[in-house]
Amino acid sequence: MASYISRAAPRAFNTGLRAAAVARPAMRVQRPAAPLFRRFLQVPAEQPRLRLGSVAPNFQAKTTHGDIDFHQWMGDSWAILFSHPADFTPVCTTELGAFAKLKDEFEKRNVKMLGLSADDLESHKDWSKDIEEVASTQMSFPIIADADRSISFKYDMITQQDLEDIPKKGLPFTIRSVFVIDPAKKIRLMMIYPASTGRNTAEVLRVVDSLQTADALGVVTPINWQVGEDVIVPPSVSTADAKKKFGDVKEVKPYLRYTNVGN
Ligand code: BEZ
Numbered sequence: 001m002a003s004y005i006s007r008a009a010p011r012a013f014n015t016g017l018r019a020a021a022v023a024r025p026a027m028r029v030q031r032p033a034a035p036l037f038r039r040f041l042q043v044p045a046e047q048p049r050l051r052l053g054s055v056a057p058n059f060q061a062k063t064t065h066g067d068i069d070f071h072q073w074m075g076d077s078w079a080i081l082f083s084h085p086a087d088f089t090p091v092c093t094t095e096l097g098a099f100a101k102l103k104d105e106f107e108k109r110n111v112k113m114l115g116l117s118a119d120d121l122e123s124h125k126d127w128s129k130d131i132e133e134v135a136s137t138q139m140s141f142p143i144i145a146d147a148d149r150s151i152s153f154k155y156d157m158i159t160q161q162d163l164e165d166i167p168k169k170g171l172p173f174t175i176r177s178v179f180v181i182d183p184a185k186k187i188r189l190m191m192i193y194p195a196s197t198g199r200n201t202a203e204v205l206r207v208v209d210s211l212q213t214a215d216a217l218g219v220v221t222p223i224n225w226q227v228g229e230d231v232i233v234p235p236s237v238s239t240a241d242a243k244k245k246f247g248d249v250k251e252v253k254p255y256l257r258y259t260n261v262g263n
Contacts, residue, residue, distance in 0.1 A: 010021075050156050052188060056081075056181045057154045063114075063142035064124050070114075076183045077112045078212075083146075083157060084117040085175040087127040091198045092117065092176075096143070097135025098201050109208050110183075113141040118152060118175055121145040155179065158238060178204060180211065217261050218245075230258040 048057050056079075058071045082099065084092040099106075099113055106113055128139045144151060152158045152175045152189060162172040173195035180189035190205050193199055210221040219231040233242040235255055242249045246259040 004027070010194055047153060047156060047160070050187060050190065052190065054187050055185050056179065056187050058062070058185075059151050059154060060142045061146070061151060062119065062121050063144050064128060064139065065142035067142075068142065071185055073113060073114075074181070074183070074185065077110050078113045078183060078208065079114055079179075079181045080106070080208075081114045081116060081155075081181065082199065082204075083152060083155070083175045083177050083178040084115065085173040086131070086171060087117050087119040087123045091195070093127075093134055095173050095198050096131045096139070097137055100131070100137045100139050100141065101135060102201055102205070103140045105205055108207070109212060111180075111208055113203075115141065115143040116146050116151060116175075117143055117182055118149050118171070120147040149175075180207060182211070182215075213261065213263065220260060222258075227263060230260050233257040233259055 019111050028139055048054070050057075056070070060067065060069050076153045082095070084095070086092070096115055099115070103113070104110075115125075119127075123143055124143045126194065128143065131137075132139055134175075146152055149158055149163060153160075153163070155177065157175045157177050163173065165172070174192075176193040176195055176199075178189070178191040178193075178199060179187055182188050188211050191199070191204075206226065210225060210226050213227075213231065214220055217231070218234070218237065220234050222229075225231070230250070233239070233249060237245075239249055239251060239257060242257065242259060244259060248259060252258065
């Protein structure tokens with residue numbers, strides 16, 4: 001697992017041997033001083049492995065709407081956290097404006113939007129003015145200032161090596177992800193985009209609709225599904241039970257059964 005412990009340090013620091021070394025100080029291996037860049041960053045020791053169903057790592061952050069504790073800020077809402085490699089970049093500018101314009105759609109679904117960009121607050125404030133001008137909208141949701149990229153690291157968007165390489169190679173552009181997080185703070189969707197490709201707001205909304213429909217009714221949704229179209233009865237539900245619950249069930253194959261839940 002990646003960590004901020006120097007790669008030059010003995011592997012013992014990253015394994016069970018570390019505990020043994022601590023328990024017996026006489027055997028403790030001298031840890032080399034961290035390079036200046038890493039000492040300055042003050043980032044977490046372990047990089048979480050994120051999976052669907054994992055708890056979204058909590059964090060405290062400075063945002064364009066004030067300081068937040070992420071889980072507290074979410075409260076009982078869903079959240080989408082979407083990230084950007086840098087301010088004043090063209091693709092990101094179009095993306096933030098497009099999400100801002102969909103404020104009402106996300107609110108209807110009880111989803112709070114949270115942007116993140118790997119720059120500081122002053123820069124975000126200036127950039128927000130450009131976004132508002134370009135998209136003719138108001139930035140109605142916060143943008144996290146992740147200038148040290150510690151939250152990007154926590155969300156597995158950037159590696160320790162990427163951070164160490166910044167002075168040599170410049171900024172990495174891997175920070176273009178979308179996380180959909182449910183009110184239980186579980187990650188329900190992760191999408192990772194290349195820096196060259198803007199996201200699709202309609203797809204983010206579609207996945208939220210699918211997840212919320214699935215959670216509420218115990219169904220799953222087929223390819224390209226949109227609200228109102230037929231849903232699928234999951235294999236765990238018998239056709240008899242599905243008919244009791246939903247009425248009509250169309251059986252294409254014993255394992256592929258459609259019904260309509262009418263929303
Ligand atoms: C952009 O958002 O336009 C962008 C960001 C990083 C690299 C290339 C483009």
